[in-house]
Amino acid sequence: MADTAEGSGRRRGRNETEEERADRMWTELIQEVRVAQMGVQILFGFLLTVVFTPKYEELSDTDQMIYLVTVVLGAVTTGALIGPVSLHRLVSGRRVKPQAVRWASRLTLLGLVLLLATMAASLLLIMRVATHDGFVPYLVTGVVFWYLLCWFGIPLWTRYHRTSR
Numbered sequence: 001m002a003d004t005a006e007g008s009g010r011r012r013g014r015n016e017t018e019e020e021r022a023d024r025m026w027t028e029l030i031q032e033v034r035v036a037q038m039g040v041q042i043l044f045g046f047l048l049t050v051v052f053t054p055k056y057e058e059l060s061d062t063d064q065m066i067y068l069v070t071v072v073l074g075a076v077t078t079g080a081l082i083g084p085v086s087l088h089r090l091v092s093g094r095r096v097k098p099q100a101v102r103w104a105s106r107l108t109l110l111g112l113v114l115l116l117a118t119m120a121a122s123l124l125l126i127m128r129v130a131t132h133d134g135f136v137p138y139l140v141t142g143v144v145f146w147y148l149l150c151w152f153g154i155p156l157w158t159r160y161h162r163t164s165r
Contacts (some may be wrong), residue, residue, distance in 0.1 A: 044074035080111035
């Protein structure tokens with residue numbers, strides 16, 4: 001029977017088995033991963049083409065290093081965000097869905113952190129090439145703080161303040 005909130009008669013949580021919960025959480029996780037995967041795959045695809053443009057040779061050594069780091073970040077981000085799909089496919093039917101959901105969730109969180117780094121490095125490179133002004137690091141730092149707030153700060157605040165203990 002589902003828990004009730006301190007005598008109020010309201011249900012707290014869902015009345016579902018561990019397997020039903022894992023199925024629901026898996027569906028939700030895959031929907032979330034699709035959004036992040038699409039963004040990182042498009043960004044990574046564009047990054048891969050830069051080295052083949054004439055402009056690449058004109059980049060300073062520092063900008064070329066930022067580019068290489070950004071490409072590697074894009075590659076590992078793609079791996080982390082596609083990992084849950086591979087995990088599901090390889091363990092499907094093995095009666096380990098709750099554990100698979102936990103691992104897929106960890107991979108997705110890692111992928112989001114790596115996506116943050118990839119986007120920050122991409123923005124840094126683009127802003128350095130577009131303008132050589134000294135404000136670029138501050139602008140990139142501001143955007144990173146915005147991502148941290150939107151992706152982690154607000155969700156963690158909500159989790160801490162709005163969920164039952």
